[in-house]
Amino acid sequence: MIDDSYVEVKDGTTVFHGEDATNFFAAVVVRSAMSFYLKTGLPVNRAYSPTNMRLFAEKLLHKPAYKRSEKGLAQAGRDLDAWIAAMKAALPVKFD
Secondary structure, X not given: OOOOOEEEEEOOEEEEEOHHHHHXXXXXXXXXXXXXXXXXXXXXXXXXXXXXXXXXXXXXXXXXXXXXXXXXXXXXXXXXXXXXXXXXXXXXXXXX
């Protein structure tokens, strides 16, 4: 499968094209929600429960189950940080 993902910035709008780009956007959002939860103990909404955020990281990163604790969630966040940094470097950005 050839993935021609890229990020396009045009007229003040950012568009994420392709599977890798949309996964990148989702990972940034979930990582932000994880960080908020770990700092405050409050989920940003019902969909962003600690379990759902851990499961998202496991699926995206193809990792075995993270522990069901704050330490496990923090580890998932660190792994997402590394993946996000790699994708940020790899995804082409088009300015029109």
